[in-house]
Amino acid sequence: MxxxxxxxxxxxxxxxxxxxxxxxxxxxxxxxxxxxxxxxxxxxxxxxxxxxxxxxxxxxxxxxxxxxxxxxxxxxxxxxxxxxxxxxLEAYADDIRIPLKYGIDQCVGDTIxxxxxxxxxxxxxxxxxxxxxxxxxxxxxxxxxxxxxxxxxxxxxxxxxxxxxxxxxCHGVQHGAEQIAAVLGAKSPRELDYVCSGINHQTWFIDLRLNGRKIDKDELIAAFEAHPVYSRQEKLRIDVLKRFGVYSTESNGHLSEYLPWYRKRPDEITRWIDMSDWIHGETGGYLRYSTETRNWFETEYPQFLEAASTPIDPQKRSNEHASHILEALETNRVYRGHFNVKNDGVITNLPRDAIIESPGFVDRFGINMAAGITLPEACAATCMASINVQRMSVHAAITGDIDLLKLAVLHDPLVGAVSTPEEVWQMVDEMVVAQAQWLPQYAHAVPAAKERLSKSAVKTREWAGAARRSVRSIEELRAEKAALKQAV
Structure with missing residues (x-):
């Protein structure tokens, strides 16, 4: 080919x-x-x-x-x-820094x-x-x-x-399934069969079967609470599992910022997160990780180049969807995965125009979604809150309507739990002005936003967040990697 x-x-x-x-x-x-x-x-x-x-x-x-x-x-x-x-990373730093001035503490800040x-x-x-x-x-x-x-x-x-x-x-579904397989004692994630559906980063394992045996809520909760690592790292996800009855695909840190309940007060944030790795809820965790990764790659590039001489091992092929989709489309070897597509009735209790993430099959005829899935009501309600924000955000980005953008931010679950409308209006003005070079559709709105900022009486604070860590130096990263290698 x-x-x-x-x-x-x-x-x-x-x-x-x-x-x-x-x-x-x-x-x-x-x-x-x-x-x-x-x-x-x-x-x-x-x-x-x-x-x-x-x-x-x-x-x-x-x-x-x-x-x-x-x-x-x-x-x-x-x-x-x-x-x-x-x-x-320059714009990304503002995505974390500016909302912190208004009390909004994000772990990742890249979805809503x-x-x-x-x-x-x-x-x-x-x-x-x-x-x-x-x-x-x-x-x-x-x-x-x-x-x-x-x-x-x-x-x-x-x-x-x-x-x-x-x-x-996205690979969130695969990672969630690997966790579930591990806590249930499976020898391989392949032993787990599941239906996972919802929207990206808010997908839900609504049916779980281990070697053909159906797994219920109580068994899954007991398995997570007994796990020596996940019981500590995934406290928030386990709490959602207990209340909703189903497990979410997304990491502890990611999930915490899509909901209005867990990151609204600094003392609550530290109660629910774990600092053993950025993904479990650290303030600006992914920004720190991305910065360290970039610095590490720039410094250690010769090693990356040398490692590229290693022969490709098909047994180490990752579970990222792209290669499997291409293989199915080109060779007709059927692939089952979870894909983000327009709903159009695939999930019965989410809007038809929404982008959903749900199971589908790929062959030479294309991507064919498994239709007729109905989410538990609490899962659908949580997804709906995000979908409404996403819809307004897309329309604002297309039209350059700064008032619609502010309404989208105002309706975000975590923002609404933390900030007042006056704070949201000023925060969006500040973010649009700071990022004007990447926001051509708002060029007409920047002068008025600057004028409003010069007259605003809304108070802000300089705050690193509830659980912020500093970017580590190359020397610190080397020492950590050496210690991990020695421990293994």
Missing amino acids: SFKIAIIGAGSVGFTKKLFTDILCVPEFKDIEFALTDVSEHNLGMIKAILDRIVEANGLPTRVTATTDRRKALEGARYIISCVRVGG CAGGILYGQRNIPVILDFCKDIREVADTNAKFLNYANPMAMNTWAAIEYGKVDTVGL
Whole structure:
């Protein structure tokens, strides 16, 4: 087989390498072309050198090109994969820093909440530019695979306004299933069969079977509470399991910021989170992790390049959906996964226009969703709160309506639990002004926002958050990795 895959945001080096090696685990795909594109020529050069080394080490005819000219990369591409972060870590830092001034403490801030909504405002205009290029220069039947957050907003915009065949992909369901399999004592996650459905980062394991035996709520709660690690790291998720009756896919830290109950007061935050790793609820945890990862890669790049000489092992193919979808579409080997698509009745008690994440099957006829799923009422209610925020956020990003943007932020569950309307209005003005260079649709609104800020009487505070850690130095990271290696 010979076709072209374009990766936008390929400068996300570690993730691009994973996608690349996963795809090359499919024997039929050795003769394809990867076209890498990114706004950073520096990052492109690094990732192309790594992928070239992989191709050489494995004696493959695979072609790798790299260019900052996106349209050139997209020309004739059958598949386009996006893993972009518009504004990079600079804008992301504001997504965390500014809401903290108004008492909003986020762990990740990339899906909803104040940070996720502004992230969507930056991404959606760029996503629509991608879609325009895809329609104009890519293969006629090109498929757009979006890995970038905020997943639901980006996918919503690409489908509804970009008019491109789009599927959103995330690994949260797989990670949640691995946890459940572990607490139930399964030898392999493959022993667990499940139906997981909802919206991205708020999907729910509504049916669980271990080796064919149905697992009920009480057994699952007992298993998590008895686990020596997860009982400590996933306190919030276990509490939601007890109250809702089903387990959520998303991490303790992520889930905490989608709900109005657990991060509304500093003392409550520390009660529910765990600081053993950023993902369990640390303030700005993913920002710190991303910063450390970038610094580590820049410093240790020669080691990453050397490691690329290792032969590809198909047994180590990851559970990221992309390679499995491509394999199913191109070879007709059926793949079952969980995909982000427009609802259109797949989940009976969520709106038809919403982007849902639910089970589907892939073969040469495309992605076929399992329809007729009904969520437990509490799960549907929680999803609905986010869907309403997502819908307003997408419409605001498309129109550049700053008043609608403020209403979207006001209706966010955690923001509404913490901030007053006056605080929300000022916070959004401050975020739009700070991020104006990435928000072209709000250019007309920036002067008035600056004027309002100069006259505002709303008080703010400089606050690091309830559970903030400093970015570690390269020396500290080296020492930690050495200690972990010695412990093993």
